[in-house]
Amino acid sequence: MIELTGLRKVYASPDGDVVALDGIDLHVERGTVHGIVGRSGAGKSTLIRCLTGLERPTSGTVRVDGVTISDLAENKLRAARRRTGMVFQHVNLLDSRTIAANVAYPLEVAGVRRHERAARVAELLDLVGLGDRAGAYPAQLSGGQKQRVGIARALATEPGVLLCDEPTSALDGETTRQILGLVRDLRDRLGITVVVITHEPAVVRDVCDHVTLLEHGRVVQTGALAQVVTAVGSPLSRALVPVPDLPPGDRRALVEAVFSTDAVPTSVAFAAVAALGDDVEVASATVEPLGGVRVGRLIVDAPTGRVPEVVERLRAAGLDPLAVPTATDAGREVA
Numbered sequence: 511m512i513e514l515t516g517l518r519k520v521y522a523s524p525d526g527d528v529v530a531l532d533g534i535d536l537h538v539e540r541g542t543v544h545g546i547v548g549r550s551g552a553g554k555s556t557l558i559r560c561l562t563g564l565e566r567p568t569s570g571t572v573r574v575d576g577v578t579i580s581d582l583a584e585n586k587l588r589a590a591r592r593r594t595g596m597v598f599q600h601v602n603l604l605d606s607r608t609i610a611a612n613v614a615y616p617l618e619v620a621g622v623r624r625h626e627r628a629a630r631v632a633e634l635l636d637l638v639g640l641g642d643r644a645g646a647y648p649a650q651l652s653g654g655q656k657q658r659v660g661i662a663r664a665l666a667t668e669p670g671v672l673l674c675d676e677p678t679s680a681l682d683g684e685t686t687r688q689i690l691g692l693v694r695d696l697r698d699r700l701g702i703t704v705v706v707i708t709h710e711p712a713v714v715r716d717v718c719d720h721v722t723l724l725e726h727g728r729v730v731q732t733g734a735l736a737q738v739v740t741a742v743g744s745p746l747s748r749a750l751v752p753v754p755d756l757p758p759g760d761r762r763a764l765v766e767a768v769f770s771t772d773a774v775p776t777s778v779a780f781a782a783v784a785a786l787g788d789d790v791e792v793a794s795a796t797v798e799p800l801g802g803v804r805v806g807r808l809i810v811d812a813p814t815g816r817v818p819e820v821v822e823r824l825r826a827a828g829l830d831p832l833a834v835p836t837a838t839d840a841g842r843e844v845a
């Protein structure tokens with residue numbers, strides 16, 4: 511479990527102080543995959559570096575599995591760091607070592623005996639699906655395979671927490687899916703907590719249980735995936751549930767609702783629109799599984815003057831509608 515309380519990080523720079531983290535309160539449940547999204551410079555990497563103890567907070571506390579990392583003296587930090595495995599976008603493998611020897615490296619540093627090391631390395635390579643490539647060198651591997659080695663190496667010291675900073679940004683779509691499948695599988699099999707920084711909506715949608723949006727070092731939105739995407743008009747809902755490009759046509763005004771189809775069946779939503787008469791139309795309707803629920807997004811096209819009536823009718827049907835100027839100006843990328 512991870513608990514951040516009032517976490518602040520201020521960097522001194524020649525141009526003055528940079529507030530990278532400005533009072534972060536965040537709780538990450540054990541055994542969950544937590545996504546961190548936000549624009550470049552939002553403070554995502556700083557947050558992860560504070561979690562590993564690589565960076566000392568200016569103020570506030572960082573607790574990982576009951577240990578207050580932010581209070582530890584330098585000499586205790588090294589041992590504490592073994593509790594968190596790190597995976598980066600670019601895996602820095604030692605080219606002169608086989609992949610088995612790369613995975614063994616953190617175990618050597620930790621003083622694990624040779625025969626124990628060998629057994630553990632074999633187990634780790636099996637875990638990431640590279641059991642038959644132990645003797646290969648990094649140059650002989652694909653990008654996805656290298657990332658698997660990076661994950662095996664990060665897990666070598668049996669950390670309770672795996673921290674991933676853009677782990678799949680350098681990989682193609684299919685390889686990304688495989689790596690994310692592996693991460694989820696590891697979470698299920700090892701019960702580890704995973705924090706993953708990403709700018710790819712697909713990563714959040716496919717692998718995260720919870721997600722947090724950072725802006726200027728602050729938490730703008732956080733919660734379970736199903737909950738944040740059904741918060742209509744919320745930045746994460748916009749970013750994670752695609753808003754279709756509607757043809758311009760002779761559109762008048764749009765009203766949008768995002769909902770769990772468990773709470774409001776699509777037939778009920780459609781019936782509410784139908785009851786409004788012929789000049790009110792469904793401009794777009796999508797339903798897709800996300801965060802363990804089926805998420806519907808309904809966009810209704812109506813004469814401008816009837817918007818309040820549409821909103822009221824949809825609300826009566828159990829939806830939480832919002833009048834939007836246009837649906838097409840919403841961004842698709844995560845922040």
Ligand SMILES: Nc1ncnc2c1ncn2[C@@H]1O[C@H](COP(=O)(O)OP(=O)(O)OP(=O)(O)O)[C@@H](O)[C@H]1O
Pocket residue numbers: 521522523528529530548549550551552553554555556557
């Ligand atoms: N060592 C440092 N010294 C001074 N400023 C820093 C340092 N590291 C980060 N910063 C600043 O802190 C802010 C947050 O940086 P951070 O790297 O955490 O952002 P990020 O969200 O990871 O961005 P990106 O998506 O580009 O990786 C930025 O304004 C950055 O310039």
Ligand SMILES: [Mg+2]
Pocket residue numbers: 554555556
């Ligand atoms: Mg970063």
